[in-house]
Amino acid sequence: MSEISFPGTAVTDRRAAHGASADARLLRRISALQPVRLLVIGLSIAILLALIAYPLALLTGYSLIDAQGHLTFETFEKAFARRGMWQATVNSGWLVFFVTAGACALGIPLAWLVARTDAPGKSLVTLAAGISFVIPTFISVISWIFLAAPNSGYLNRLATGYLGFSSAPLNIMSFTGLVFIEIVGVYPLVFFAVNAALNNIDASHEQAARILGANRWRTTLTITLPMVRPAILSAVILVMLDALSSFGAPAAIGTMANFSVITTKIYDLLKFPPQFNYAAAVAMPILIFTAISLLIQKYAVRAENFRTLTGKATPEQIVKLGHWRWLAGGFCIVVALITAVLPVGALLLLSVLSSFGAPISLANLVGKHYALIFDENFAARASILHSMLLALAAATVCATLGLVLGWVVERFRFFGRELIGFLVMIAYGFPSIAYAVGILMGYVNLFYGTLTLILIAYAGKLLPIAFVLVRNGIQQLSTDLEEAARISGAGWLRSIKDVTFPLVRGSVGIAWVLVFSLSLRELSMSAILAQSDTQVMPTVVLQFIEDGAVELAAALAVIIVGVSLSMLAFIRLVTARKTATIS
Amino acid sequence: MPATAFAHEAAAAKPAAAPQAPARLELRNLRKSLGATAAVNGIDLKVAPGESVVLLGPSGCGKTTTLRMVAGFLQPDGGEVHLDGVLSSSATFALPPEKRRLGMVFQTYAIWPHKTVADNVAYGLEVAGRRRAEIRAEVAAVLDLVQLGALANRFPAELSGGQQQRVALARALATKPSLLLLDEPLSNLDASLREEMRFELRALQKNLGITTLYVTHDQDEALVLADRIVVMNKGRIEQIGTPEEVYRTPATRFVGSFIGIANLLEGEIATVDRAGERVLVALDIGGRVWSRAPRSWLDGAVTGGRATVLLRPQDIELEAAEHPGAEQPIAAAFLSESFLGEHYELKLAAGEALLRVQSRRRGTFADGRAQLWARPGSAWVVA
């Protein structure tokens, strides 16, 4: 082994520097400021302000300030005095109510069945929930038109033709139909949240109650349910916000069934000639509702301690259902059938059926809709390219910003740190359609009719998802790990590159893929921001539906769902392998 | 032996041998508030090259805060940190941690889970831009030093707690830092390993001659590891001294009772013997004891004044030996006795006070009572 002696040179160097020139001292001062760190952080915060704070401020401003620059509530009065506006607001209210109630009624029992019982078909439910979560409502509308349109829907034809119904029993082109589609779209939020919470309750909590003499049902009611209450509450808030700001299905069904909700009214107000201040005013109720919900979330839900839920469920917690398990299994299968198998099957079938209404036979299966979509002279092809480009760019921007901002919020103590998290979360709760109005007002002069305008909207709206994921990843990293790198001589950027990034790479990757998938299916903002040269897949799908070309809509939708699903499957694969190597 | 192959610059440079060198670390009136608490409230300390200084105090007394200010992770509210005579931190200036040439062993070890043992240890050398071959040799040397040579290519998840602790140590030593910081490095180990590691760390520190600032709340650890112990309480320094000094001649009641077990007995000064640097104290619970005292205190001592006498359990004798005539025994009633292997631990009551006594032999008591004597020269007056 080589003889290693300690060279004292570095120490003497430093002593020399100490005694010597003012230059060295200045250099020390500058390096103490850590300029790279300041630059990166400052830039990220500037982008955050431009993406989120600026459009929101504009939106509020437009709704409250008249043409002369005076504070006024007149805009509200006028906006809500418009014909049908009040009815639209009431419709939105009912929609939120029914969808939330339905999602809970479906999601909570299912979560319990899957997490805590021996019901057969459990994995089927999880898979179905995953699939219906991935399919946006403006796409499931296509399937349900195919299945349950008043006269031509295939289920209705089955009912009248073979089951002896005298008239068509199902009508998707109605408010009830809309509620149904929305419930199927959002119940996975409740299901996954409650299921995860149930899985994370340490068996010992329940065992302690059992030891003290409580039977299984009493334990479930007094220990288990209260422990998952925060999860239910958060999910309920998410579902409410989702229902309130939903646009795709209401637009598609509303046009045909002739009713409006707030979001579709906003969309109408922005058609030519756009009435920005009315649109902004109409968006305000959604905004206020969102703000209140987020405050409730922050104070009511956070007050209950999530941190106790870090255990692992064990086989002892599984309830044996006995004879009931077949009933439960049947329920699981029906849910899977209705929320996933039927819609996906219908979509695939419709996309290759020669025309909607044609009998289902081998002779009628054709590929011409796909051929048309990829036809060079047809608008759909360009939209695929646009969507892919936008998704790539948005995912990259969000993952990068999420990493830097997540680090800043978790690691950097300064005034306004909380504000970053707050701003990002506002963007999260902010209804897409209102946000798009803000973006339009803020950047229309700079980027009118360009993909950049849409990218700004996607990045701002989806940043929270990346931020939360990466931030959680960083939160779980002990600060010591980075500090150890600093002490070893690595500067800030290098410690991020060598330690932080490799350790949160999983979260960053998941964030990237999620933002990519969500960008592909984003409709509400795209509908407002896309011009004829910048159409994206979802806007083209909606156009097809409104034009009655449901077969083309189905074919394009299959492409969206296919890409999204394969991206998500890819994450699962990668994360599964990653956890295998780390633990 | 590997320890010599990996010698530090200051191996021979004991404090006395380098009279000209500035202190390796100097803290001047260092202060830091965290939230509403004054976590560190005016600390002055000098650490000489090659010296091992231990910050000892109860949990929450500001040890970690002090260490993190030295490392540059926290900026002081007031006062200054000097490293090798160069200002490194003040309320208005902070040299970034990576510019301080320090090594640090974290309580959590902070081993990077995505790097192998060798890569963890090599990191500091890579950052410093050393050549690959050089790095490989040094990593091998330092891993041998902590007896981890065979595990170089393992990942941290495949190591035991004790081995991870050694990796953390190796990583901190690899860059040959001018000052090694350790924050309760042994607190996550089990008792027997902790005991073993104490001595190993001390041997390593002495062999390498590396300057260390070591934080712990464990007095036994401090006694083994320190050239000097800094006893902290509530953000302040109570006493700085060698292990013998803080144990035998604690400056305050706090130090006396924090290090070792203390019987603190109040009494009245009966005789002042300035030449002998001692006083005779008539204890409130009965008995008279000759007790050494700090000189500064003696200057103000007068007959009839109050004094607090510290008596360690092992310095109390049950048998009447030859004692100077002025001393009188403490009469105490037997309460309980426990056998602890090396000795018996007795609890006795003298008036209101509870006395703890360690004895090699089992006590014999007539009617459950005993006469207690202080071992000559063992009693000490705390200010």
Ligand SMILES: Nc1ncnc2c1ncn2[C@@H]1O[C@H](COP(=O)(O)OP(=O)(O)O)[C@@H](O)[C@H]1O
């Ligand atoms: N981030 C913080 N915010 C508020 N108070 C803190 C924070 N960190 C530590 N403290 C307080 O500062 C004091 C000193 O803490 P610390 O230096 O960690 O103590 P030690 O390491 O000696 O146990 C404690 O009273 C602790 O409660």
Ligand SMILES: [Mg+2]
């Ligand atoms: Mg501590």
